[in-house]
Amino acid sequence: MWILPLGAPKRERATAGSSWLVARGSRLTYTLRTMGHYLDSVPFSGIIRIRDMMYSVKDPFRLDQGDVSFDAPDTVKRAMHRAIDENRSHYVQTTGIPRLTELLARKVRDVNRIPIESADEVLVTNGGIHALYITCQALLEPGDEVIIPDPEWPPSAGNIASAHGVPVPCPLHEDLGWRFDIAELASKITPKTRAIYINSPQNPTGGVLTRADLEAIADLCRERDLWLVSDEAYEDVLYDGVEHVSPASLPGMYERTIAFYTFSKTYAMTGLRLGYLAVRDPKLRDRMKKVLFYTASNIASVVQYGGVGALEGPQDAVVEYRTELQARRDLFYAGIRDKAAGVLSGAPPKGAFYAFLRIDPSWRDMHPSSHESISWAMTEDLISRGRIGCVPGVDFGASGEGYIRFCFARERRELTGALASMGELFAAESAPR
Numbered sequence: 001m002w003i004l005p006l007g008a009p010k011r012e013r014a015t016a017g018s019s020w021l022v023a024r025g026s027r028l029t030y031t032l033r034t035m036g037h038y039l040d041s042v043p044f045s046g047i048i049r050i051r052d053m054m055y056s057v058k059d060p061f062r063l064d065q066g067d068v069s070f071d072a073p074d075t076v077k078r079a080m081h082r083a084i085d086e087n088r089s090h091y092v093q094t095t096g097i098p099r100l101t102e103l104l105a106r107k108v109r110d111v112n113r114i115p116i117e118s119a120d121e122v123l124v125t126n127g128g129i130h131a132l133y134i135t136c137q138a139l140l141e142p143g144d145e146v147i148i149p150d151p152e153w154p155p156s157a158g159n160i161a162s163a164h165g166v167p168v169p170c171p172l173h174e175d176l177g178w179r180f181d182i183a184e185l186a187s188k189i190t191p192k193t194r195a196i197y198i199n200s201p202q203n204p205t206g207g208v209l210t211r212a213d214l215e216a217i218a219d220l221c222r223e224r225d226l227w228l229v230s231d232e233a234y235e236d237v238l239y240d241g242v243e244h245v246s247p248a249s250l251p252g253m254y255e256r257t258i259a260f261y262t263f264s265k266t267y268a269m270t271g272l273r274l275g276y277l278a279v280r281d282p283k284l285r286d287r288m289k290k291v292l293f294y295t296a297s298n299i300a301s302v303v304q305y306g307g308v309g310a311l312e313g314p315q316d317a318v319v320e321y322r323t324e325l326q327a328r329r330d331l332f333y334a335g336i337r338d339k340a341a342g343v344l345s346g347a348p349p350k351g352a353f354y355a356f357l358r359i360d361p362s363w364r365d366m367h368p369s370s371h372e373s374i375s376w377a378m379t380e381d382l383i384s385r386g387r388i389g390c391v392p393g394v395d396f397g398a399s400g401e402g403y404i405r406f407c408f409a410r411e412r413r414e415l416t417g418a419l420a421s422m423g424e425l426f427a428a429e430s431a432p433r
């Protein structure tokens with residue numbers, strides 16, 4: 001807040017901040033001005049609207065949110081208990097407690113094969129979403145373009161726009177296993193392009209980029225002098241023996257890549273909010289540290305000790321989750337073939353835990369008066385009549401129209417309940433009248 005004399009020049013007032021006190025003789029008049037206009041054009045994710053709709057449904061099947069039904073491993077819980085008992089409740093280092101950053105640097109080097117040299121290259125964040133926020137704020141100048149996949153997890157475009165950047169969608173193709181056509185990706189690069197954001201395994205499609213895809217994207221980044229933002233939130237959620245490749249492990253790529261990760265999916269810690277990023281460039285890292293400090297000061301100390309517990313302990317839970325998720329994927333897709341054949345279709349994903357299914361356009365004929373968007377129409381119908389949480393494909397980008405997303409990381413009985421409900425709805429609709 002600023003105090004300005006009434007006659008202060010307009011320009012001075014305009015730059016003064018979000019509100020000011022104007023002196024009128026002996027009286028002070030408070031005038032509120034909002035300065036973050038650009039935020040009005042940043043869209044909210046439809047997932048928020050769906051969450052609200054789900055609260056009004058009795059006994060819902062929560063296949064809408066990207067949250068696993070597992071609980072955090074005991075190693076995490078015990079480490080957090082210990083930290084509380086030992087009064088580890090004070091401020092800690094901005095970029096993360098030393099034991100955690102050391103363990104993370106080792107993991108990034110040994111598992112992701114990224115040539116990280118020191119724990120200083122790791123920043124601990126408030127979940128993966130915060131790592132993305134920090135990246136966009138530190139990397140982008142106003143008007144910088146960032147190419148993103150379409151469809152894509154809505155916070156990618158939202159965070160780019162919040163940093164005054166411009167998200168440029170590039171389609172992923174279902175017939176390529178939800179991967180880019182690399183020539184099409186190259187055609188999106190302009191003199192304003194600053195970075196390419198990729199997310200493999202991908203939300204919402206479950207698509208996984210191959211090593212050859214990543215090499216081709218790396219070539220583009222080197223040739224066109226671009227940054228690569230690599231969202232590896234689902235690095236541990238891969239099926240059928242598919243390998244995860246971190247693009248920063250490719251020759252010369254770590255220098256121009258920001259790789260970020262989360263404990264949310266790997267260790268079922270969604271509500272605890274723990275993520276991290278790895279970056280080599282010291283100048284960018286300094287900027288990132290400022291954003292980290294000014295938005296969080298440090299990440300919750302007790303949660304960081306939970307992260308230490310997760311990494312120091314055995315990794316059995318991660319393997320168990322993956323095995324169980326693959327079984328749930330197969331159960332869900334068998335159910336879709338059985339209960340929704342003809343209405344919903346798609347190949348089982350290679351990664352992440354979402355079924356991104358194509359809606360048969362003829363479903364529209366039975367719902368002539370519903371929403372303009374078929375994916376919203378079906379979402380509203382499945383929620384209101386079937387109690388089934390889901391997200392319209394169009395919420396993930398224009399290329400997602402005509403599709404609908406279900407999360408299959410839920411309990412098996414929740415999945416079978418949702419499938420039975422879906423079967424009843426679709427059977428009633430196809431019955432002769």
Ligand SMILES: Cc1ncc(COP(=O)(O)O)c(C=O)c1O
Binds near residue numbers: 130274
């Ligand atoms: C693609 C993708 N990236 C990053 C995240 C970040 O997750 P969190 O902020 O919980 O770590 C998510 C969460 O759903 C996601 O789907």
